[in-house]
Amino acid sequence: MAKNKLYSIILSVAVAFALWLYVINNVSEKADWHFYNIPVVRAGESVLSERNLMITDISSNVVSLHLSGTRNDLNKIDEKNTSVHIDLSNIKEPGEKIPLNFKPSYPSDVSAGDLEVLDQNPEAIYVSVDYRRTTEIPVQIKWKGTRSENYIYDTENAVLDYPTVTITGPAAVADQIHHAEIEVDLTGKVESISESFRYTLCNAHGDPVDAQSITTNVEEIRLNAQIQRIKEIRLAADVIYGGGATALNTTVNIEPSAIRVSGGEAVLEELGDKLTVCTINLAEIEKSGSFEYTVSLPDGVTNQTGVSEVTVSVRFAGLKGKDFVVENFEIVNLPDGMEAEIINANLTVKIRGPESEIGALTQDDVTAVVDFSNAEVGTATYKATITFNEKFPNVGALKTSSVSATVQLIGEN
Numbered sequence: 001m002a003k004n005k006l007y008s009i010i011l012s013v014a015v016a017f018a019l020w021l022y023v024i025n026n027v028s029e030k031a032d033w034h035f036y037n038i039p040v041v042r043a044g045e046s047v048l049s050e051r052n053l054m055i056t057d058i059s060s061n062v063v064s065l066h067l068s069g070t071r072n073d074l075n076k077i078d079e080k081n082t083s084v085h086i087d088l089s090n091i092k093e094p095g096e097k098i099p100l101n102f103k104p105s106y107p108s109d110v111s112a113g114d115l116e117v118l119d120q121n122p123e124a125i126y127v128s129v130d131y132r133r134t135t136e137i138p139v140q141i142k143w144k145g146t147r148s149e150n151y152i153y154d155t156e157n158a159v160l161d162y163p164t165v166t167i168t169g170p171a172a173v174a175d176q177i178h179h180a181e182i183e184v185d186l187t188g189k190v191e192s193i194s195e196s197f198r199y200t201l202c203n204a205h206g207d208p209v210d211a212q213s214i215t216t217n218v219e220e221i222r223l224n225a226q227i228q229r230i231k232e233i234r235l236a237a238d239v240i241y242g243g244g245a246t247a248l249n250t251t252v253n254i255e256p257s258a259i260r261v262s263g264g265e266a267v268l269e270e271l272g273d274k275l276t277v278c279t280i281n282l283a284e285i286e287k288s289g290s291f292e293y294t295v296s297l298p299d300g301v302t303n304q305t306g307v308s309e310v311t312v313s314v315r316f317a318g319l320k321g322k323d324f325v326v327e328n329f330e331i332v333n334l335p336d337g338m339e340a341e342i343i344n345a346n347l348t349v350k351i352r353g354p355e356s357e358i359g360a361l362t363q364d365d366v367t368a369v370v371d372f373s374n375a376e377v378g379t380a381t382y383k384a385t386i387t388f389n390e391k392f393p394n395v396g397a398l399k400t401s402s403v404s405a406t407v408q409l410i411g412e413n
Helices: 002-028 046-049 267-271 355-360
Strands: 031-044 053-058 062-070 084-087 094-100 104-107 116-121 126-142 151-153 165-170 179-185 193-198 199-200 218-224 225-239 248-257 260-261 276-281 289-294 301-303 308-317 321-326 328-331 340-344 347-353 366-371 377-386 401-410
Touching: 046 053, 053 165, 165 377, 179 218, 225 248, 225 267, 260 267, 267 301, 276 289, 276 308, 321 355, 321 366, 328 340, 347 355, 347 366, 347 377, 347 401, 366 401
Parallel strands: 031 084, 126 179, 225 276, 328 366
Antiparallel strands: 031 062, 053 126, 062 116, 084 104, 094 126, 126 165, 151 225, 179 199, 193 218, 225 260, 248 308, 260 301, 289 308, 321 347, 340 401, 366 377, 377 401
């Protein structure tokens, strides 16, 4: 029993010694390993920016290191926790392929003094530096494609939410850029445009510039441009016949008779094919003549003809005018409890009609009908409608007539 226990102790000591020898010979053993894709970290870039300088090119963003050290230290190193640093703070002016040495940076639990750099690839990092340029350039629109007939493309008044673009980058590149260009294809477009477009940075000749090193303040620009349909509409006058004038003895012409207008589909559809420019009350016109009226269009409709006024010609044929004294009066719509007295019992009006009918009229054939719907106590002026015996259907009164009358309550003296 005692022998077995002694044997176990000796065996345990032997195993422990063997493990100690393994650790000493393997973990602390010197080795040299290759590490790839170690990132390059730029130090002092803010100092470079303060000098209005910027990196335009760098020979490599990763390096390879051949390191010698203990296996324990080498095992702690990879491309995620190790980097090499270049110092940009000593660069004070533009230049091409400026050589910069780099220095490895290891994890915090690895001492740089315990590792030796046997080789590195590349030997140095080369950078190109230029002045940083920030400038504002205009946005230009390049219209292309086929425009549809009977439509107006208002490209001259197109609106951009960003009429200029701010660019920042190496002076050598920024100085080549003259403008930002939006290309808009109008083929098949019949509705107004409200879209966002990407743009191309171009030189003064309109050729694209390789601007990968340029940053801008906006990626897309919204364009609003009106596209309107053109149509021809007929102009008309709303004619009110009266005063002896009828469609048989009166001609009303309008010149021009039509104009071309433009607008959106909805507003043109609502407008229709005819526009009434005026109302002509023939009872208010004593003799033939011409009258000017302004053409007023609804909001959203543009007059493409350039005609802002029309001439309306009124021509009477076979009509005769005459001053006539009316002696017969008829009172209508007088409120209950009131009585009225016409002051000017003889009312002179101008009448018009065929000569044969005008000559045959007598006092008994004409009546002034006075409307007292809005009568109030006292003396006032009231509208009078002139009526004619049915034997004279083609005779009418001109202008509006009125009479003076006194209204009082019944029983008052």
